[in-house]
Amino acid sequence: MKLDLIKGSRRRRARTAAGALTAVACLGGAACGIRPATADRAPGTLVIDTANYPSTLDPGKQYDADTYAVYRNIFDQLLRRDPRTQALKPWIATSWKQTDATTWRFAIRPGVRFSDGSPLTAEDAAFSVNRILDKRFASQQFANFSMISKATTDGADLVVHTAQPAPTLLTYLTTLSVVPERYVRRVGDERFAAEPIGSGPYVFASATAGSQVTVKANPLWWGPRPSVRGAVFRAVPNVASRVVDLQSRKADLATTLTPDAADQIKRDPRLAVLSTPTERVAYLAFNTIKGGPATDPRVRRAIAAAIDYAALIRNLQRGYAKPVNSLLTPLAFGYDKALPDARYDPATARRLIAEAGARGKTVVMDTSPSFNPQIVQAIQADLAAVGLTVDIRSTDQPTYLKKVQDPGHNWGSLRFGRWSCSCLDADGVIYPLFHTGGIWSSYTDPAFDRLVEQGRRVIDPERRAALYDQAFRVLARDLPGLGLFQDYAIYGANSRVRWTPDAQESFYLDTMEVRRR
Amino acid sequence: MTAVLPRRRLAALPATPRYLAGRIGQSLLALFGVVTIVFFALRLSGDPARLLVPEGATAADIARVRARLGLDDSLWHQYTTFLGHAVRGDLGYSYVQNRPATDLLAERLPYTANLAVAALVLSLLFGVTAGAITALRRGRWQERVLMPIVLAGQAMPAFWTGLLLVLLFSVGLRWLPSTGYDGPLSLLLPSVTLASLSAAAIARVTRGAMLEQLSQDYVRTARAKGAGTWRLVTRHLARNTAIPVLTVAALELANLLGGAVVTEVIFAWPGLGQLTVQSVAARDFPVVQAIVLLASAVYVVVNLATDLLYGVIDPRVSSGGDHP
Numbered sequence: 074m075k076l077d078l079i080k081g082s083r084r085r086r087a088r089t090a091a092g093a094l095t096a097v098a099c100l101g102g103a104a105c106g107i108r109p110a111t112a113d114r115a116p117g118t119l120v121i122d123t124a125n126y127p128s129t130l131d132p133g134k135q136y137d138a139d140t141y142a143v144y145r146n147i148f149d150q151l152l153r154r155d156p157r158t159q160a161l162k163p164w165i166a167t168s169w170k171q172t173d174a175t176t177w178r179f180a181i182r183p184g185v186r187f188s189d190g191s192p193l194t195a196e197d198a199a200f201s202v203n204r205i206l207d208k209r210f211a212s213q214q215f216a217n218f219s220m221i222s223k224a225t226t227d228g229a230d231l232v233v234h235t236a237q238p239a240p241t242l243l244t245y246l247t248t249l250s251v252v253p254e255r256y257v258r259r260v261g262d263e264r265f266a267a268e269p270i271g272s273g274p275y276v277f278a279s280a281t282a283g284s285q286v287t288v289k290a291n292p293l294w295w296g297p298r299p300s301v302r303g304a305v306f307r308a309v310p311n312v313a314s315r316v317v318d319l320q321s322r323k324a325d326l327a328t329t330l331t332p333d334a335a336d337q338i339k340r341d342p343r344l345a346v347l348s349t350p351t352e353r354v355a356y357l358a359f360n361t362i363k364g365g366p367a368t369d370p371r372v373r374r375a376i377a378a379a380i381d382y383a384a385l386i387r388n389l390q391r392g393y394a395k396p397v398n399s400l401l402t403p404l405a406f407g408y409d410k411a412l413p414d415a416r417y418d419p420a421t422a423r424r425l426i427a428e429a430g431a432r433g434k435t436v437v438m439d440t441s442p443s444f445n446p447q448i449v450q451a452i453q454a455d456l457a458a459v460g461l462t463v464d465i466r467s468t469d470q471p472t473y474l475k476k477v478q479d480p481g482h483n484w485g486s487l488r489f490g491r492w493s494c495s496c497l498d499a500d501g502v503i504y505p506l507f508h509t510g511g512i513w514s515s516y517t518d519p520a521f522d523r524l525v526e527q528g529r530r531v532i533d534p535e536r537r538a539a540l541y542d543q544a545f546r547v548l549a550r551d552l553p554g555l556g557l558f559q560d561y562a563i564y565g566a567n568s569r570v571r572w573t574p575d576a577q578e579s580f581y582l583d584t585m586e587v588r589r590r
Numbered sequence: 591m592t593a594v595l596p597r598r599r600l601a602a603l604p605a606t607p608r609y610l611a612g613r614i615g616q617s618l619l620a621l622f623g624v625v626t627i628v629f630f631a632l633r634l635s636g637d638p639a640r641l642l643v644p645e646g647a648t649a650a651d652i653a654r655v656r657a658r659l660g661l662d663d664s665l666w667h668q669y670t671t672f673l674g675h676a677v678r679g680d681l682g683y684s685y686v687q688n689r690p691a692t693d694l695l696a697e698r699l700p701y702t703a704n705l706a707v708a709a710l711v712l713s714l715l716f717g718v719t720a721g722a723i724t725a726l727r728r729g730r731w732q733e734r735v736l737m738p739i740v741l742a743g744q745a746m747p748a749f750w751t752g753l754l755l756v757l758l759f760s761v762g763l764r765w766l767p768s769t770g771y772d773g774p775l776s777l778l779l780p781s782v783t784l785a786s787l788s789a790a791a792i793a794r795v796t797r798g799a800m801l802e803q804l805s806q807d808y809v810r811t812a813r814a815k816g817a818g819t820w821r822l823v824t825r826h827l828a829r830n831t832a833i834p835v836l837t838v839a840a841l842e843l844a845n846l847l848g849g850a851v852v853t854e855v856i857f858a859w860p861g862l863g864q865l866t867v868q869s870v871a872a873r874d875f876p877v878v879q880a881i882v883l884l885a886s887a888v889y890v891v892v893n894l895a896t897d898l899l900y901g902v903i904d905p906r907v908s909s910g911g912d913h914p
Contacts, residue, residue, distance in 0.1 A: 122769075125868070126860075128686045135686070136644055211658045216647040263689065282697040283860035284770060307770055309858040310867075313753055314769050321760040321768045471636025471873050478640065480649070494646055505646040512640075512649050 116589045117290075117302030119570065119582070122315040122327040126283050126308035131266035132250030133204050136214045141248075142328065142580040143286050143306050148250035148271035151179065151198060151231075152243060156575035156584060159404055159497060161243055165198065165251050165272075166231065171532065174238045175222075179231040185295050187253045188276040198231040199224040200254035210262070217245050217496075220529075238530045240537055244406075244496045247577075274299050274583040284308060288582075299583040319344055319565045325587075326570050328580070330563040332391035338565040347564040349574045350395055352404050353493035355448070358506060358554040360486055360515040366431045366461070367486035373552040375425035376436075376487070378418040379459040380452060386558050389447050393563055397556035399545055400492065400502055404576050406534070407499025407541035412549060415556065422459040435462040437485030441473035444489050448557075452489065478512040491560060495577065499541045500528055507553050516553035613897075617890040624886045625676070628879055629669055637661070638685050638873035659685055672879070681883070682876030684869075691880040694865060699884075701771065702861035705854075706846035708777050709784035714839060717789040721796025721835075722823060725804065736793075744790030752783040752856040769858035780857040784850050788842040795838045799831035832903050840896035847892070848885035 127140040132148050153164040166179035185193040202224035205212040220239040225232045235242060251272065257265045269277050274296060275288040289303040307324065309315045316334050318324035320341055330338070335346045357376070359367045366372045386394040395402075398412040426432050436456070440449050446467070453463040466485060468476065476484045494501025504525045509517040524544040531537045548554070562578050571586040639655040656662050660671070675682065681691040720740055724733040743751070756779060760768035767776045803809060804827075812826050854863035862881060869877040 122858075129688060131688075134688065208654070208658075211655070213642050213655070214644065215654070216644050216651045219651070266688065281771075281860065282694070283864060284858070307858065308860070309769050310855050310864065311749075311858070314756070314856055314858055317753070317756050317761055317768045321756075321764060323760070323768045323770075469636070470871065471638070471641060474640045475636055492645065501646050505648075510649075512647065512652065 115303060117300070117587050119301055119304045119325045119585070119587055120323065121304055121306050122309040122318050122324040123306055124308070124310055124312075124315075124329045127286060127306070129266050130269045130277065130280075130286070131252075131262060132269075132271075133201065133210065133212050133214070133252060134266070136217070136248070138329070138578060139308075143288070144269065144271075145250065145579065146273055146275045146288055146304070146582045147269055147277050148252065148273045149185070149193075151246045151249045151251060154247055154497075154575075154577060154579075156573065156577075156579075159576065161247065165193065166246075169243070172232075174532070175235045177233045177235070177242060178227070179233070181229055181231055182295065183229070185272050186293050187256070187270055187272045188291050188293055189253070189256065189270050190293065191253060191255060193251060193253070193272045195226040195229055195231045197254045198251050199226050200257070201249060201252045202231075202233065204252070204257075205249075214248070217248065220245075238532050240529070240532050240534075241496060241498050241500050244498055244501075248495065274581075275304070278303070296583065300586040301582045302587075304582055316565065319567060322567065326564060326566045326572075328562075328564055330565050332389070332393045332563065335393065335563050335565070336391060343568055345566055345568070347566055347570075347572060347574050348393055348561045349576055350402070350404075350559050351493065351562045351576050351578055352402050352495070352497055353491050353560040353562075354397060354400050354402060354502075355394070355489070355491050355557040355560055356400050356554055357452070357487050357489055357557065358513065358515070359552070360482055360484055361551070361553050362482040362515050362517070363484075364436075364482075364486040364515065366429070366434045366436050369429045369431065370551060371425045371429040372431050372436075372461075373555075375422040375429070375431070375459065376456060376461070377415060377552060377555045378425065379422035379461070380415070380455045380557065381417045382415055382557060383417065385448060385451060389445070389451060390558065390561070393561035394558035395561075397559050399548065400506065400554060400556045401499055401545075402559045405497045405499060405502070407528070407538060407545075409542050409545050411542075412545060419459050426460050432460045433462065435464050436487060437464045437466055439473060439477055439485040439488045440465060440467050441470045442467060443470050443473075444491070449489050477515075480510075482515045484515070489557075497577070499544070500525065503541075503544060503548065504529065507548065514553075516551070518547060518551060521547040521551075613894055617894065620890060621883065621886055625879060625883050626669075628882045629672060629875075630665070632873065632875050632878055633661075633665060633668070636873050638875060641872055642685060676883075681880040684877045685874045686869075686872050686877075687874075691876040694877055695862070695880055695884055698860060698862045698865050701859060702847060702850070702854075702863065704777060705780055705784065705850060705859060705861060706843060708781035709788065709846055709850075710839065710843050712781055712785035713787075713789035713792055713842065714835075716785065717792025718796050718835060720789070721793040722800055722827075724793070725797045725800035726819060726823070728801070740790045740793045743786035746786065748783050748787060748850070748852040749856055751786050752779070752853060755779045755783060756856075769856075771859065776857075780850075780853050780859055783853050783856070784846065788846070791838050791842065792835060795834050796831060799834045800827060803827050803830050829903060833900055836896060836899060836903065840892050844889040844892040847888045 123139045123142060125139040127143045128135045128137065129140060130144050132144045149165045151164060151166050152161050154160065155162050165182050165185065167182045169177060169179045172178050181195045181198060187193055202218065202221060204210050205214055205218050206221060220235050220242060222234045222236045233242065253270055256270050274291055274294045276291045278287040278289045280286045285305055285307045287303065287305050290299055309318060312331055312334050315327040315330065316337050319327050319338060338344045338346050359373050361368055382396055386392065386396065396414050398414045399409065401408045403410065438449065438453065449465055453465060456463050477488055492502055492506065505511050506513050507516045507521060508514055508525055509522050521544055524540050528537055528540045528544065531540065562574055564574055569588050571588065572584065639652045639659065639661065642655050643651050660668060683689065684691055684694055687694065720736045724736050727733055756768045759766040759779060766779055770776060809822065809826065812822055848862065851863040851867055854861045855867065865877065866881050869881065
């Protein structure tokens, strides 16, 4: 019996030891079941920290900054913009012309091949458009291309038909990636998203879901040989972690940094902040229909005069912002430089509030944690200083959207947001924000509606610009919203990287240079 | 200082097949309940379609997305469809990634499991050692040094501990990678961060259980027979203090396997915790439902396994006797 006990305890001890060994092996040795995603830092390879893992690598599906930062390097777009002048320039389409009010013809660059060697044709380009329009495909980009009725081919040309004359067609076609029709049809959408093949400057090499995507230079690419030979896009959601990755040389380049993070990076002599003004505008929008005190235009004008714009830019944006005169940046079509800049004038604000009988009244500001709470609080303090009480109601993003997009306009008095249509056009900003019945609009004015509806259908740039001038005059009078500042894109990089980011936040690797050591 | 020992449950624990079947039945019922609550709560919490469309979308665009996701069907229809698919192992497609939710989970689970096991091993090593030392050296300098360390580990939130560790070991010393998974060394900082939280609980329970045992007669007898401290701990005290420690460790493991949200975000660790945050933020219903189902299943299984382990450690438990 005693022997049994000893044996038993020995067996148990052996088992315990085995268990402990496995645990230690997991801890110190090769971790169980997970592959080390070797961030090979070959010469010419950049390691890039982004905030999110791309939601897909199928360029027909999703449309968000961290997703297209990756896939736009694997695919070629129909058109690009010049990074300095923002002018449209040929890319896969070498030339284009409008053949009648609703038809556009694009000559497709000859000799372009996808990375599997198959040629890129007008059929592929037409397929890429029609795929997004297909209701069953359910692209999240549908809204950007909904002006197109169909795409066809004529010889080597792509022909795009729009339902109505569409002045913003070309700007949205800069976001159209051309996918290989035959490959997509053969492997299906799901596998295409997992193993994408494009014609772009880089080819997809590997991915660890939720963690990183590796791309390598495409030897078959038609353009000049890029300096960056490969890149690892890592998803690092925490901004402070992206900064320490730069500081510890884990990453060469980090995107989506905050002004505070930029200050931290500046303190490291071997790191640099790369930044550029974007077409994104921080703005306030008012509930002019059921917004309590804010339904009175005098109160809205008072709020516009009560905000210390320079202080927001200096203290909270730390200089990473520019003043604006409307909700549009000078980069966008339809910008009216004749409008006066927003001005801080607390005396006028106080007078207007007294006139409107709103002194001491409460305005409700709806917001969500996605919007910088410091800015929301600074605005609260500015408005308090001129006699308005601000009740901040912060809810999570889906609840916030449900509230402010309520067709009955049953939300607060004002909200803070940031807007970018990635289209550099007034139509993509003031139409969705203020056209009657739009999901974001709590404003209605028949004259404004007519102007922006016409702006969607007139091709002639001069006539269009005149329409938007008038539309902005209506907005300046009624003030259903106001621009706070033009936002910057902020990146951090070490000395290996040479790159001038562009206003579109396109993040093309082929425009970067990597210094070899 | 009494151990957290669920005595009532232990007393009623004959490991018979009938008992097991009952426990499994209860577990399935619990899973069903949790999934049902989450299913309806999610659908009250916001509209994923609004988050999926581009900024300039119209109400019609949103309606189209909602129809495609099946969110305009009646709640009851959605629920029965979900249950029908779920029993066949189909938990639906991610709204955001257009891939089966189960695939997403399968990719993330190994990362979370590795982190959880590593953190548990570290916290057991540190927690049990610290707990034993502070019990045996009660009132002496060892206790006065160790207890504040244990408490500090528990008091400091993970986002703070994690960043401090990274600043020291990655930015300052350049010994360890700051984020992501690049080989086994990457596991160290996140698991220490996590362990600093659970080690404290284990240390306190170990200390409490040990102090309780130290006042027992058998300890005095063993001491009288001349047993040294090491022998006393390994031969006599270890088994008697194991049950409460195991209970706490099992709870910690179940929590860790559900995904360490903050730690995974800080260290860009591609586990379930990050997936949870992203899926909840995007109202990616199928993925959230799948995560909740998995996390509760883990909880249930770990608890069941722990109860069965009690019997292995303390045969009195499985014999169904009245002994405490």
